[in-house]
Amino acid sequence: QSTLxxxxxxxxxxxxxxxxxxxxxxxxxSTNGMGVGWIRQSPGKxxxxxxxxxxxxxxxxxxxxxNRLTVTKDTSKNQVxxxxxxxxxVDTATYYCARVWTSVTDYWGQGILVTxxx
Amino acid sequence: DIVMTQSPDSLAVSLGExxxxxxxxxQSVLYSSNNKDYLxxxxxxxGQPPKLLIYWASTRESGVPDRFSGSGSGTDxxxxxxxxxxxxxxxxxxxxxxxTPYTFGQGTKLDIK
Numbered sequence: 001q002s003t004l005x006x007x008x009x010x011x012x013x014x015x016x017x018x019x020x021x022x023x024x025x026x027x028x029x030s031t032n033g034m035g036v037g038w039i040r041q042s043p044g045k046x047x048x049x050x051x052x053x054x055x056x057x058x059x060x061x062x063x064x065x066x067n068r069l070t071v072t073k074d075t076s077k078n079q080v081x082x083x084x085x086x087x088x089x090v091d092t093a094t095y096y097c098a099r100v101w102t103s104v105t106d107y108w109g110q111g112i113l114v115t116x117x118x
Numbered sequence: 119d120i121v122m123t124q125s126p127d128s129l130a131v132s133l134g135e136x137x138x139x140x141x142x143x144x145q146s147v148l149y150s151s152n153n154k155d156y157l158x159x160x161x162x163x164x165g166q167p168p169k170l171l172i173y174w175a176s177t178r179e180s181g182v183p184d185r186f187s188g189s190g191s192g193t194d195x196x197x198x199x200x201x202x203x204x205x206x207x208x209x210x211x212x213x214x215x216x217x218t219p220y221t222f223g224q225g226t227k228l229d230i231k
Binding site for chain 2: 037039046047048049052060061062063096098103104105106107108109110111
């Protein structure tokens with residue numbers, strides 16, 4: 001059974017950089033075809049895909065946020081880190097990490113609500 | 119980006135009746151080399167993360183009740199709940215994973231009539 005959990009600050013100030021960590025178990029990010037994605041959901045809104053890092057360190061980003069996002073992995077620690085710069089109140093959302101296996105997003109973390117406010 | 123459009127935005131169905139949700143992609147998500155449609159359906163209940171129901175447009179995830187089924191190919195897809203149960207009240211999303219960004223539809227809220 002694969003599990004994922006997001007951790008990081010729940011409150012950030014405008015212009016600050018958000019750093020979120022996804023710690024997972026039950027699978028390895030060194031397995032061919034495996035990936036970890038990030039998705040967010042503003043309160044009462046739809047899901048928005050942010051980024052994906054794959055087993056071979058291929059990284060993909062949402063074009064609309066590409067300049068603000070960085071995703072990295074530490075395979076030995078079973079962790080993936082998402083950094084988002086220049087945070088704004090419109091970035092207030094629940095941020096999810098999820099396992100992506102052969103392109104299918106199958107297991108999701110519980111999410112972390114990040115509020116951007118001064 | 120591939121734009122995913124769901125219809126309707128909300129739906130109310132009587133218990134035991136059929137519920138149908140549609141999803142249309144702005145371009146085909148059928149990968150010709152393996153003849154698979156890169157389309158998934160998720161169910162999200164309040165306060166919970168999305169749960170994968172269907173992938174490859176029609177493959178039911180393990181443990182998902184067989185009243186849930188997916189159909190369609192290319193650009194037009196349907197999620198059908200054959201006999202609505204009270205626990206099916208949720209928001210349903212389609213997602214294409216043909217090309218990044220793996221975009222989602224706007225969601226369809228399903229309630230009991």
